[in-house]
Structure formats: structure tokens, C-alpha cells
Amino acid sequence: MGDANAPISFVPTAKAPKRMFPCGTGSAAEAHTWSEASKPFDVRSKTYVEDKVKIESGCPLLKLVDADVLLAPSGKSGERIDNMSTKPDSYARYLREQCKDERRIFVVTFQMHPRYLVLTFVETDRPANELTEAGALLNQFFTNAENGGWTDESCAQRLKLIPRIENFSVPGVNLNRPTIIANKITCAFHRAPGLVEVNVNVFSSRVTKFILGYIESAASKLVVELAFALEGATAAELPERTLGTVRLLKVDLAEETTRILEEE
Template identity: 30%
Template sequence: MASLGDGEHQWLERVKSEGAVPLLDPDNCSNGWASPPGDYFMVRGPEYLTTKTKIPGGEYLLRPLGFDWIKGSTKIAEVLKNRKNRVRKAIDEEFPDGDKPFVWAFNLQLPGKDNYSAVAYFAATEQFPEGSLVDQFLNGDDGFKNSRLKLIANIVKGPWIVRKAVGEQAVCIIGRALACKYCVEENFFEVDVDIGSSMVASAIVHLAFGYISMLTVDLAFLIEGQSESELPERLLGAIRFSDLNPACASLYEPSPYGSTDNLQSSLPTRLWKSIGQGFSQLLHPVPGAQENISTVGAVHDNETSEFKEGSEDTKKCMQNHPMPEISKSVLTPSFPFLIPMNQIILVDSVYVADGVA
């Protein structure tokens, strides 16, 4: 792996600045992106397992490389496998003989007909020691990755309704909440995060998207430390984007070889599949489905300082608007329309069960 060293590289600065969204100062990045200070995020400290004490995140393990705000005719996936991707292309041109820097990409696939993606890129400054937590993560299976990759989200600026929905310094293990597809190659790691795979996350993002030109959002990525030897936690990297304009998203040019995630089924196919799943659940209710309704607000419940089993507002709402038994047994993202209309609220053109969002 090529070392980036401490000096600045022309290609690195070019990649940072060539995206549709410009690189700006963290304190003034309207319609741009930046890398916020690591101390803005709180992570598990060295004695977290006994004291639950968190500490400022400190320096990042990775160097910020770029940010893409893109949209496509289909869901955008495996961007670093695409030789037309601007980051991949810049690295291939700079290092034609191999020994390329190791690049990380976090592709957040937003739900919706326009297939927007927000992609954050980072580069490793040096090779991680064999057996380290990062090394274990890269070489571990999808189950290990799903249980460890953590996201810290913070709404720095935005309307009250969005800040209320997201909360302050919201933390989640991404793979436990959303469908993730990992791609690990010799010179890069990519995770495609399908936000539309969760009805709750999809509703919150749809709500936030309506105010995206008024939002400043910080997103930090890290690998969760679960033992003393893995603490304190270290941030991989973080991105800040502010006041994004949907019209400024660049059109993504897909790879000529295609991607399995881009083969989306047609609307009639998805509709009939949903109907089939719904009737199957009516005849054969999923065990635990009713319990899932009452705990839908619980996320990452082993970290009590960050998550509690639903907010008080959610509990009161569920008490005041009890859902019929049939609705509880079939409430799934694939079959939400069996919920009575008086139990549904409209959130930015997305129907969500009352109390869930």
C-alpha cells in the first residue's frame, strides 16, 4: 500500500476539490462539505466498560479524501468498482503501476425515485497492524462487520422537527439497523448502506430531505470497541455537509459491467411481491412481530447512555393510539398499507405508522 505521508499531494487535493460539492471551511460550508474536528464526537473511553465514560474522538485514523453528492437512474452501488468513478480514476492515473493507497468509501443510498447517494471517501495514511481491530474488521465476515461498524450522526444546524427526529449525537451500529453490502478489494473498502431497508430510517430521511437545503450534518464512522484491548475507540473519519441543493447532485455514470444492486425490479413486480408477503404474514404471523412494535424506538440497547427503549413521546403516542392486533402482526416495510388510516401519519409523502417515526 502506498503511504500518503505527511506531505500534501496534488492528486489528493484535486480529488478533494473536483466533486460537485466544493470543499469548504467547517465553520462556513454552505452547499459544501468539510471535515469537522474529531473532538466534536464522543467515543468510548479506555474505562468505558466499567464507568460508561466517553471521551472526545481526537484525531482520525483516516485522511478525508472526498465527498460525492450524486444521483442515478438506478440505485448507486459499488462506486469504487466503477473505473469511471472520479476517485477511482484519479488513483488509477496517479498510481498506474500499482502500490495504490487504501481507500475507504461509505455510500449512503437515500430512498426515493431519484436514487440519490451521499458518498464519503477516506484514505489510509499507513497500513494497520496485523491483528488490530481495523485489520480484524477488514478481514472479518459480514456478520462481524454488521456488529461493529458504528455511525455517529449530529444535526449541527436545522429545523427543530429534524433535530427532534434524529436527536443529538445519535449513535447506531449500522449493520443492525440497515441492510449493508460490503466490498473489500486489495486497495479499497466500500460499504453501501441502504437507508430504504428500514421503514423508520427511511421516514426520518424523507423528513430530513425536505429540509436538506437548511441542514448542517456531521457523520462520523468508527469500529465499535467491545473489550478493554479495543478501547478507547478511534474515529475512522468524519464528514460534514451543509445546505445541500438536490439540483447540484451530479449524474452518476454507471459501470458498463453493471451491478447486482442496480437490477431493481419493476413497480408491478415489487407490488405483487409485497402483497404476497403480506398475505403470507396474515396466514403465518412472524414470531415476535408484536414485540417489535413496542420496542421500535430501541436502537443499540446495550449502550444505555446513548439509547433507551423508545422516547416518552413514542410511548405516550402508542398508549393513546393502540394498534389493532392484525396491524401489529403485519406491520413490515413490505406491507404497511394494512394499517388503518387513522393509525397512520404522513411524513413528507411517506406513510409511517403512528408512533414509529
């Protein structure tokens, strides 16, 4: 088995789990696809604490390897499902168990029960990341508190969502404002060796539930880009870098185009 810390061009050694939401190139012509974002996001600069200046982020610390839109099985339509990374058809589990991939994995699960959006990111160049201020924060994020890393509460107060939705609005809401996710909605963390998953309960806030209603009604026409970052609070923790990004292109939320979660 190779060095998990070395930069890797990963070659799958097993067949990936089935998906109904395919990876695209980012072209606007490719409806109902996902890719990484088309351009950088603005993040806090080295001098942000003094002058509030933002800059374009460098390359994300993590690479998006899977985006999955799925529905809960009919027998679980009343139960919110946590920790999608542990499910038999999860991409994270496929990487760990079938491909024996030891790279660090970050999973974001947006819970909109019975519908879910699961994003899976992997770290492809840990040595390069560890030379950056943002990489030092990433180490804290992945390290358990008992080993000197952040607690889940500290992680929640650092994890930031940076949205970018063009040509669309919701009355009284700035859709493109960066926000610490846990300040708006409930987040719960799941950890395994070299893996962190954050469960984002979208329906825990009436405001986000209201916003989602607007977005769902127009999803098949929208281009939604999201970035995640760990917020730098001091000059020593800056500049920020995005953790990872996703571009969701004109997503068709009809049941016939949505995968059903495989039951255990």
C-alpha cells in the same frame, strides 16, 4: 512507487474527476460544501466497559478526501446502484488507477436511490495507526476473512455511525444517538485490495426512510456532521477512535446542482 505504509502528504498526479459538490473550509457561510467535522466526537474510553465513560476521540484514523452527491442516470432510475467505488468517475478509482495511490481506502455509499452520497477516506499514516487499539481493529476490518481478518458480518456488527445534527428534530427520534448501522438498515460490503466499501441501503428501513424525508426537506438549512467508528467491545480494544468524519453544510439537493453518475 513509494512505500504504501509510510505517512504521506499526497500530491495528485492526475486531474481529479469532476464534482458539483465542492470542498469547503467548514465555515457556516459556505453553503453546499463539505469538509471534515468541526470538532471531535465522543467515543468509548479505555474504561468504558466498566464505567460507560466516553471521551473525545483523537484524530480520525482516515482522512476524508471526497464527498460526492450524485443522481443515477435517467436510464437507471429504477435500479439501485451498488459499489460506487468501481464506477469510472469514482474518487477511489481515480486514486488507484490514475494516481497509482496504494494507501488503504474506505468508501461509504449512502443509497437513497436515485440519489447517492459517496464518502471516500484514505489512510495517511498507517504506522501510527497500528500503534493504537483502534488501528488494530482497522487492520481486522481491511483484512479478508480468509487471511485472518473479519468476515463481512463481523465488520457490519462493528461499524458504527455517530451523527451530530444541531437545531433540528424529528418527532420521536433521537437523531444524535450512535448506532451500529447494520442493526438499523441493510449494509453490503465490496472489497478490493486495500479497499473496503460499505453500501448503506437507507430505504431498507421504514424508519430511516421517514427520517430522511424530514432531513431532505430541510437539507439546504442544515449542518450535518457524521463520524464512523469501529466499536470496541473489550478493554483491549479501547479506547475507540473515529475512522473518519464529514461535515455537510446546507446541501442543495436540486437536480441542477447535483452531478449525474457517469455511465460505463
